[in-house]
Amino acid sequence: MSRGFVKESDQEEVPIVPPRAELPPGLPNYVTRTGMEALEEEREDLIRQKNNLGPASESEHRIARNHIDALLLQLENRISTARVVEHSQQPQDEVRFGAKVTLRIDRHKKTKTFQIVGVDEADIGKGKISFVSPIAQAITGKKPGETALIKLPAGKKEFEIIKVVY
Structure with missing residues (x-):
């Protein structure tokens, strides 16, 4: 359906997610062992937050879930490119x-x-x-x-x- 036919109140808010620390293009994503563990802990924390979203309206719940999903997407990208340096x-x-x-x-x-x-x-x-x-x-x-x-x-x-x- 065209967005022109959707009530303004039904339009979903696009979550604004600040970018992670900048990694210049072409450089490997080096991390220490401790840094990798911190990234993995951050992922687990976001998953816990997503699974424990409290009572809210359906709209608020969806917005919060979308925000967490956007954070997880950025984080998963960072984890997938991480190269642990021993x-x-x-x-x-x-x-x-x-x-x-x-x-x-x-x-x-x-x-x-x-x-x-x-x-x-x-x-x-x-x-x-x-x-x-x-x-x-x-x-x-x-x-x-x-x-x-x-x-x-x-x-x-x-x-x-x-x-x-x-």
Whole structure:
């Protein structure tokens, strides 16, 4: 039936689902073992939510179900493309995916430690940066004692690799 003959109140709302963290085209979807487990837990949580939708009108129930289905579709795509990178398979003396890296920035006394993780795992508040971030890209392949220079809008910053742990 043409949408012109459907009452406005009968038209279903299209769920607005924010996109997941961006993964640049052509790059593999690397994840840590912990990141893969988190994606799978997120899927289980969404399935539980879908199965436990509370009492609501038929319309509200359908809208909530559609929203969860849209989230699950995005998540299933991310899980299906995920490539788990095992820490034990990384060179232990250089910065690679999954490494916890202690850095000295611009020769300051204080250091900062970051772990290089997948795009869905990144959380700067927890010290986790995405492997596609400028810092991660600049320090990947470096060894303790080496430095990387990053050009930022506010100027250049030098990052010295102090320690690499997997």
